[in-house]
Amino acid sequence: MANKTIIVTGGAGFIGSHICDWLIDEGDKVVCVDNLVTGKKDNIKLLLRHPNFTFMEQDVSRGLKIAGPVDQIYHMSSPASPIDYQKLPIETMMVNSLGTKNMLDMANEKRARILLASTSEVYGDPEKHPQTEDYWGHVNPIGPRSCYDESKRFAEALAMAFNKMHYVDVKIARIFNTYGPRMRANDGRVIPNFVMQALKGYDITIYGDGSQTRSFCYITDMVDGLTRLMNSGKSGEIVNMGNPDERKVVDVAKMIRDMTNSNSKITFHPLPKDDPTRRKPDITRAKDKLGWEPIISFEAGMKKTIDWFSTQM
Ligand code: UDP
Numbered sequence: 001m002a003n004k005t006i007i008v009t010g011g012a013g014f015i016g017s018h019i020c021d022w023l024i025d026e027g028d029k030v031v032c033v034d035n036l037v038t039g040k041k042d043n044i045k046l047l048l049r050h051p052n053f054t055f056m057e058q059d060v061s062r063g064l065k066i067a068g069p070v071d072q073i074y075h076m077s078s079p080a081s082p083i084d085y086q087k088l089p090i091e092t093m094m095v096n097s098l099g100t101k102n103m104l105d106m107a108n109e110k111r112a113r114i115l116l117a118s119t120s121e122v123y124g125d126p127e128k129h130p131q132t133e134d135y136w137g138h139v140n141p142i143g144p145r146s147c148y149d150e151s152k153r154f155a156e157a158l159a160m161a162f163n164k165m166h167y168v169d170v171k172i173a174r175i176f177n178t179y180g181p182r183m184r185a186n187d188g189r190v191i192p193n194f195v196m197q198a199l200k201g202y203d204i205t206i207y208g209d210g211s212q213t214r215s216f217c218y219i220t221d222m223v224d225g226l227t228r229l230m231n232s233g234k235s236g237e238i239v240n241m242g243n244p245d246e247r248k249v250v251d252v253a254k255m256i257r258d259m260t261n262s263n264s265k266i267t268f269h270p271l272p273k274d275d276p277t278r279r280k281p282d283i284t285r286a287k288d289k290l291g292w293e294p295i296i297s298f299e300a301g302m303k304k305t306i307d308w309f310s311t312q313m
Contacts, residue, residue, distance in 0.1 A: 005029045005070050007112075009060045009103060010077030012039030014182050015117070015175070017047075018223045019074050024050055031066060035059040037091065038079045043182050061091075061099040070110040072230060075103045076117045078152075082145065082272070083188025089147035096151035097158070104162040104170075113169040115230045116159045120176040120242065120279055121149045130246075130280040133174065133238050143274040160236060169235040173226055176242025176281045180219030180301060181308035190214065191302075194253055195309045198262035208271030210250025215280045217243035218301030221294035228290040242281035243294040255299075259306055 006023050010016040011032030016039065023030050029052045032044060036057060047053040058064060060077055078095050079085040085092040100116065107114040123131045124139030139149045162168040179191040186192070197204045225241045247255075253266050286292045 006072045007031045008074045009033045012044050016076040017043035018219050022223050033058050038084050061094040063102050070112040073103055073107055073112050073114040081187040081189045085148040092147045093151040096155045100155040100158055107168045108166045115171045118156050118172050118174045119152050122153050125276040129278050130282040132282040140274050145274050163236045171229045172238040173229055173241045177214045178217045178222045180305050194256045195306055198256050198260040198264050203267040204253045204264045206268050212249050213246045213278045215243050215246045217294050218296035221296050225292045228292050232290055239286050240281040240283055244280055245298055246280040
């Protein structure tokens with residue numbers, strides 16, 4: 001079905017802008033809403049000229065009015081890197097609570113389907129490995145990551161309540177570490193940090209001893225998964241989205257240094273409080289229900305990502 005009207009909140013952000021690209025290619029009408037706190041207009045600069053694309057600079061926690069019908073809402077807006085959300089804890093909690101409420105109200109009023117971008121952070125520092133959707137998590141409610149973890153947990157609970165009380169068609173994607181072009185070079189996350197450090201010949205900064213793990217999903221795989229989830233059958237579905245290819249942070253550092261032919265020194269620094277020790281998605285549900293699994297290898301995705309960061313310097 002072409003020519004749907006689709007709202008993408010956080011549409012000028014990293015994942016949001018790639019969703020906008022995908023939807024425009026599909027022939028849909030896209031309304032991109034972003035307050036540009038962590039998003040960047042540069043990410044959507046080619047779309048701004050497209051007749052099916054509208055940009056609204058707005059904070060969805062303050063409400064959003066859209067005239068006419070809306071078919072789908074991708075609710076992607078929130079700071080997502082630890083550095084960003086720790087700088088903006090109140091804004092992060094407001095967008096995930098009030099912002100999510102406003103978008104669920106809109107979905108209810110317009111009878112639109114809504115996909116909530118949730119996160120692997122709802123599992124906190126997980127005691128279960130790999131993480132399945134039925135795991136409840138291990139989250140510190142007042143720790144440095146709580147503004148993000150707890151507000152995303154609240155957002156999930158609110159989405160399920162709207163599903164139950166108002167039959168709003170919600171899908172919840174628990175997004176694991178995702179990387180690729182359009183990540184902000186200074187967003188503080190491990191991939192942009194290591195790539196920029198390696199390209200500039202600066203020290204590569206490992207926090208802790210680097211034995212902690214993450215599992216990295218390339219952006220095009222993620223967008224494929226998210227759009228499949230949005231267009232899948234069951235309402236109230238919760239699905240892990242990520243690549244189960246688990247890597248130690250120290251191995252990521254070495255790989256990036258090798259791939260960039262860099263002479264950077266690998267250095268070790270204190271591990272931030274509550275930094276999860278291991279993280280890897282169990283994606284059985286996504287495979288079974290959506291026929292989805294990532295197809296881009298970490299090596300291939302990193303090559304594209306390094307090439308992109310090189311052009312940004
Ligand atoms: N990390 C690191 N050096 C950096 C940035 C991050 O060692 O310069 C580590 C961080 O402590 C964490 C992992 O890399 O263990 C992933 O961090 P990121 O901020 O990308 O995302 P998270 O998965 O923690 O939300």
